[in-house]
Amino acid sequence: MVSKKVSNIKPSLTLEITAKAKKMKASGISVIGFGAGEPDFNTPEYIINAAKHALDIGFTKYTPASGMQELKIAICEKLLKDNGLNYEPSQIVVSSGAKSSLYHAICAIVDDGDEVILPSPYWLTYPELVGLAGGKTVFVNTKAENGYKITAEELENAITDKTKCFILNSPNNPTGAVYSEEEIKSLAKVIEKHGLYVVSDEIYEKLVYGGAKHYSIAACGEFLKEHTVVVNGMSKTYSMTGWRIGYIAAPVEIAKAVSSMQSHTTSNACSIAQYASVEALASKESEKFVAEMQRVFDERRKYMMKRIDEIPCLKYSEPAGAFYMFVDVSGVYGKAYQGQKIDGSLSFADAALKKGVAVVPGVAFGNDNCIRLSYATSMEDIKEGIDRIAQFIKEIN
Ligand SMILES: Cc1ncc(COP(=O)(O)O)c(C=O)c1O
Numbered sequence: 001m002v003s004k005k006v007s008n009i010k011p012s013l014t015l016e017i018t019a020k021a022k023k024m025k026a027s028g029i030s031v032i033g034f035g036a037g038e039p040d041f042n043t044p045e046y047i048i049n050a051a052k053h054a055l056d057i058g059f060t061k062y063t064p065a066s067g068m069q070e071l072k073i074a075i076c077e078k079l080l081k082d083n084g085l086n087y088e089p090s091q092i093v094v095s096s097g098a099k100s101s102l103y104h105a106i107c108a109i110v111d112d113g114d115e116v117i118l119p120s121p122y123w124l125t126y127p128e129l130v131g132l133a134g135g136k137t138v139f140v141n142t143k144a145e146n147g148y149k150i151t152a153e154e155l156e157n158a159i160t161d162k163t164k165c166f167i168l169n170s171p172n173n174p175t176g177a178v179y180s181e182e183e184i185k186s187l188a189k190v191i192e193k194h195g196l197y198v199v200s201d202e203i204y205e206k207l208v209y210g211g212a213k214h215y216s217i218a219a220c221g222e223f224l225k226e227h228t229v230v231v232n233g234m235s236k237t238y239s240m241t242g243w244r245i246g247y248i249a250a251p252v253e254i255a256k257a258v259s260s261m262q263s264h265t266t267s268n269a270c271s272i273a274q275y276a277s278v279e280a281l282a283s284k285e286s287e288k289f290v291a292e293m294q295r296v297f298d299e300r301r302k303y304m305m306k307r308i309d310e311i312p313c314l315k316y317s318e319p320a321g322a323f324y325m326f327v328d329v330s331g332v333y334g335k336a337y338q339g340q341k342i343d344g345s346l347s348f349a350d351a352a353l354k355k356g357v358a359v360v361p362g363v364a365f366g367n368d369n370c371i372r373l374s375y376a377t378s379m380e381d382i383k384e385g386i387d388r389i390a391q392f393i394k395e396i397n
Helices: 013-026 045-056 069-083 098-109 125-132 152-158 181-194 222-227 252-265 271-282 285-309 345-354 379-395
Strands: 092-095 115-120 136-141 163-169 197-201 228-233 246-249 324-328 370-374
Touching: 013 345, 045 271, 069 092, 069 246, 069 271, 092 098, 092 252, 098 125, 098 163, 098 197, 098 228, 098 246, 098 252, 115 125, 115 152, 125 136, 125 163, 136 152, 152 181, 163 181, 181 222, 197 222, 222 228, 246 252, 271 285, 285 324, 285 379, 345 370, 345 379
Parallel strands: 115 136, 115 163, 163 197, 197 228
Antiparallel strands: 092 246, 228 246, 324 370
């Protein structure tokens, strides 16, 4: 009999749609996938070479559970340079991917019954991790007209005497929302007033467009720095999703707790991937690589917006970061495609699959009016995929 805690975990809807699309492709049907959650770029060669070097010199054994010292130093330098944050290596814990960092950090903050405020739409992993830690997620619906960003007032209204923590994800998956420095500062005031902790997931920080700038809430003064766990990693910035390197920067007490928890769960992250991550963070070539990836994503983002503007019934709030568009498709709800009624994001996604396009239903992220389209796929596929969506919408009646 599976434990209650684990049997409460919902299977990932994103994976379900991807599996369906894969099955169709395997049987020879053409399907354009808008589901990708990872950059469609290869890991740069200089990072791969660093990993080869790690193997050649036998860097293939355990490292300290919290990560190798050189990587922690490189992370501290990055945080100072990019985010104006001054951390000691003892405040850094390297994990097997940011997902693992998030799980350990949430466990280190949340006690049974504690409430954790999460703006919705949200990345679907957060509530599952909060649940595993024994906490209760309090969802706060954000508004499209506010760019799907929680306001200070909305945050304040959701706080009770059980609230322990607030999860902030900017740039955001699935909406692409990026909070400005001013918006972050107004949320920080509420956090400080109520003495809360923040888990700030900044994994998409380098993927911002159209003048948007990433600002870390940990930079809002001493109180916030002492109450924030910054979560980041190599996956999205350096196109290293398979290497599994994430990290936290946290107050010493939390870093210590995460490190000892991790020493019993996963122990250290892969030594070879850690070694290569030092190169990714320190190499001058990284700036060029990231700038080029950002340029390509921005080109696709602009193209998608232009095309979707031309399709009746579809609306969106301009995404300024990550590589997703969150598109409101509720304008066609109540109508039908080939006799199949569309009354929510799941039936929309199901019907779109018949037209050869795989999209992720927004209900997976807490908003049933929308679908998520990823532009981490080739321009050629984006063009063809949007053509199909336009035709699909036309055929709905
Ligand atoms: C918002 C967000 N945080 C964290 C992650 C996980 O990153 P990692 O590959 O480092 O576990 C993802 C991956 O999709 C994400 O979208």
